[in-house]
Structure formats: C-alpha cells, structure tokens
Amino acid sequence: MTYYHEHAKVWLSVDCIIFGFDKGKLKILIGKRQMDPGRGEWSLYGGFVSGDESVDDAASRTLYELTGLRNLFMRQVGAFGNVDRDPGERVVSIAYYALINVKDYDDELRQEHGVEWMDINEIPQLYSDHNEMVRKARKMMQQKLANEPVGFRLLPSLFTLTQLQKLYEAVNGAELDKRNFRKRIKDMDFIEKTELIDKTGSKRGASLYRFNKRVYNEDPTFKL
Amino acid sequence: MTYYHEHAKVWLSVDCIIFGFDKGKLKILIGKRQMDPGRGEWSLYGGFVSGDESVDDAASRTLYELTGLRNLFMRQVGAFGNVDRDPGERVVSIAYYALINVKDYDDELRQEHGVEWMDINEIPQLYSDHNEMVRKARKMMQQKLANEPVGFRLLPSLFTLTQLQKLYEAVNGAELDKRNFRKRIKDMDFIEKTELIDKTGSKRGASLYRFNKRVYNEDPTFKL
DNA sequence: TCAAAAGTGTTAGATTTACACCCATGA
DNA sequence: TCATGGGTGTAAATCTAACACTTTTGA
Numbered sequence: 001m002t003y004y005h006e007h008a009k010v011w012l013s014v015d016c017i018i019f020g021f022d023k024g025k026l027k028i029l030i031g032k033r034q035m036d037p038g039r040g041e042w043s044l045y046g047g048f049v050s051g052d053e054s055v056d057d058a059a060s061r062t063l064y065e066l067t068g069l070r071n072l073f074m075r076q077v078g079a080f081g082n083v084d085r086d087p088g089e090r091v092v093s094i095a096y097y098a099l100i101n102v103k104d105y106d107d108e109l110r111q112e113h114g115v116e117w118m119d120i121n122e123i124p125q126l127y128s129d130h131n132e133m134v135r136k137a138r139k140m141m142q143q144k145l146a147n148e149p150v151g152f153r154l155l156p157s158l159f160t161l162t163q164l165q166k167l168y169e170a171v172n173g174a175e176l177d178k179r180n181f182r183k184r185i186k187d188m189d190f191i192e193k194t195e196l197i198d199k200t201g202s203k204r205g206a207s208l209y210r211f212n213k214r215v216y217n218e219d220p221t222f223k224l
Numbered sequence: 225m226t227y228y229h230e231h232a233k234v235w236l237s238v239d240c241i242i243f244g245f246d247k248g249k250l251k252i253l254i255g256k257r258q259m260d261p262g263r264g265e266w267s268l269y270g271g272f273v274s275g276d277e278s279v280d281d282a283a284s285r286t287l288y289e290l291t292g293l294r295n296l297f298m299r300q301v302g303a304f305g306n307v308d309r310d311p312g313e314r315v316v317s318i319a320y321y322a323l324i325n326v327k328d329y330d331d332e333l334r335q336e337h338g339v340e341w342m343d344i345n346e347i348p349q350l351y352s353d354h355n356e357m358v359r360k361a362r363k364m365m366q367q368k369l370a371n372e373p374v375g376f377r378l379l380p381s382l383f384t385l386t387q388l389q390k391l392y393e394a395v396n397g398a399e400l401d402k403r404n405f406r407k408r409i410k411d412m413d414f415i416e417k418t419e420l421i422d423k424t425g426s427k428r429g430a431s432l433y434r435f436n437k438r439v440y441n442e443d444p445t446f447k448l
Numbered sequence: 449t450c451a452a453a454a455g456t457g458t459t460a461g462a463t464t465t466a467c468a469c470c471c472a473t474g475a
Numbered sequence: 476t477c478a479t480g481g482g483t484g485t486a487a488a489t490c491t492a493a494c495a496c497t498t499t500t501g502a
Contacts, residue, residue, distance in 0.1 A: 003313055004272065004315065007273075008273070009236075010236050010273070011231055011233055035227075037227060049232070049234070050231065054306045056305065078302055080279075081280065081282075082279075160454090161455090177493075179455090179456070179457080180491080182456080183456095202452065204452085204455090204498070204499040204500055205454080206453075206454060207454085401465075401466075402483095403467085403482090403483070404464080423474095426473080426481065427473040427474045427479065428479080428481055429472080429473080429481080430481055
C-alpha cells in the first residue's frame, strides 16, 4: 500500500471533443468556462477522474453528464501533460473524441450546459491546450472514418446517400464525385437500401439506407 | 492554488515500448521487474512522472536512463487507466514507443538494467496491462512506418536495400517482392545511394544508402 | 413548366502485382 | 567452380478518376 509514496501525484482530467454533423458541416461542442481558472474562455467540456473509476469510465461519465447519451462511439486521443498546461494546478488531461448524431442530443440539455455546436473550421482560441487536442482528435477521427464504418454514428440510423457523401466531404474537407462515391457504397453489402424514401431533402425523394452491423462483422472490410 | 482539491490525485507513470531491429527480427526491450509489486514478472521499462516535468519529458528521461540515448524517435501510445491495473496502488500509465538502432545501445548498459531484446512475436505474458500496451504500440508503429520515413531510425545511418526490405517485412509480417520494393525506393529521392559498399552481408557487396532529411522535407511524400 | 436533387456507366490513365534471370565475389 | 546474396524490366490486371445526362415531383 505504500509502494510509490516518494513520487508526486497529479490530478487527472478528461476532455471531450464531441463531433456532430449538421447542415452539411462538421461541428464540435464547446462552451465558455464557468469556473476558475480560465472563466469565460472557450473550452472543451471535461471533468475530473475520480479515485474509483477508470479513465475510460470517467470519459463515458462525462459524455453522459453533458449529453444524456450512453454507448457513444468514443476513442482516446491521448494524454496532454505539459507542466503548465493548466494555469491553476498540475493537471494532466486525457482527451477523448466522440461521435454523436446531433438529433439525439436534447437541445434544452445542451443549453443548460452552456455548450454550442461550432463549425470545426471556425474554432476560436480555446482554453489551455484544447486547440491542440481538437487538432489531434480531428486527425484521428478522419483516419478512423476512412478505415472503419463509423461515420454512421454521426447520422440518423436511416440516411440518404447524399447525406453520407456530404458527411465524408465535410470530414475530409474535399468534394467527392457522386457517381464514384455511390459505386463504392454499392460494393459494401453492409450498407443496405431500405424501401423507405426521404422526401425532406428533395421533391423527388431519396432512398434511405441503413448500416447493418451483422453483415459488416461477417466481412469487416471498409475503405472509403 | 486550491481549485481542484475536492478531486482525487493519482500517480502517473510512463512505460516504454522500445523497438529494435536485429538479425532480421523486430524486437522490443523487456526485463524482469526488480521491485514490488510484481517482482520477477516480465515487464516494460518505466518510471514515474515527477511534479516538475511534462509527461513527454518523463518519457524522454526514462528512455535516456535506460539506453543512454537522447532524441530518439518517440510517440505516445496512450493512457492506460483501469482502476486495478496496478496491483499496488492507483497508478495511471502513459505508454510511449520509441525506435532505436540496436547497435547504438551499449550492451553493458543493457545488461545493467536487466533488460533484453525479445522477438515481438514471442513476447511472454507481461506485468499488468503491458501486453495491451505492446499490441497498441505495435499497431501504431506499423501505421507510422507505412506512412512516414521513420524506419531508418531502426537501422544504422548507412544501410543496404536488403536490410531496409527485411525491416519492412519484419514490421508488416509479410514478405515483399524485391523488384517492386526497389522500384518504389528508387522513386524516393530522399533515399540516396552512396559510393560505399557493404561487404559484410554478401561476397559481392551491396550499395549502402542513406536517408536525406533535407531532401525529404522539400517533398515530404512517402508511401511504402 | 421548371427548378432542384436523385440516380445511373463508360473509358482512359495510373497503379499494382507477378514473375526469372544474370552478376560479382570469396571460399 | 560454385554457392550466396545483389541487382535489374516487362506485361497483365486492377483500381482510380473523370465526366453528362435523364428522372421525378412540388411549387
């Protein structure tokens, strides 16, 4: 019980980069800090790791606190451990990114927490090293979306191919050829066309698709 | 100065996955723990993060302690933060991987630290969650070597194309076609042929090559 | 009737893969 | 002289990228 007592202890926090996709734009949730130090600065949402929970659990809990959602797709971005990163005390932070479907997030709850969706390309200066966290999270998330079928986590469970394409365009910051994109999607058996039609996006209506996880697990190949 | 005092503090450690390449095999350094808890178990080399150094600095320092080498290529693998990961106390560990040229490491120093080079495919059960760290480090390192010219950090500054090919074969766990490999290398201007010949690997002798960082920086394109 | 988004194939070019033999040398 | 690793080019197959018009329907 007294193995490491000669060493220093630190506070550990988690910070969340929460990605959403709305109106053709990739966004993250940020808010103005409501506590010292750094009160009033734009900041990621975060929390402290308590003594009886794993760091991953602290991140899940923090995400739940903010969004009321569980089982979000979430990955660790990394540890940020510069001595002076927090102006108050020595705090090492572990950043996580998460993907959510914006429509699953109750807007009242969002306002209560004082956070808002900000275009990923228009992020202001953030508290401490949060801009660095966002940069790294964005890179990792791009990489992930290009190699695993997780983009769906940013969309409703039924989506049109145009929505899916716009999502990938926003994530990669580059336009895609419609025909080539749809050709590639057709080759992926786990993206299933349904009988349903979405009429909100056009007069003609577009077929709705869904991601079938079972089918994907049988042949987990993905390459956008 | 007393912002966070209601929250728990933890010990922070760093653990190092040190990759080397020798006799055609990819290896890492592991040793038997010389302290409690876990004395005698195979383990990565690590250390504690002190109060006045960044986590990255703690990793650099730990690598230096073990190898006597500075400015190694090093990347963070991530934070490992399960509550019970350390059998003694609550310790969260940040893993790092590093690439070294085995011949740069003084073998006496290695023995003094009680660590040895172990084939990456024959790693025994390790202390705590170290196997998981190794798996993740290996994946990240594979990814890195495929997309950035850092494999050279595992080789002497002058190397033959056969050595380079064997290195990539060991890292990817797959054989490569000699002619196709050499064709791709020829397209990379930053891998320069020297006038020097290595006669240790064959009777005929093989040309020695070097990595030219300047040239690479002018056109940083790499794809193995 | 027309504006706006949905949907659909073909072709040229680029990239990737497969493959086998001669060379130089020291033992 | 021969065993060993060094070094080299071509052709088929695959993948990628470019590109334009018809359909449907609500306003």
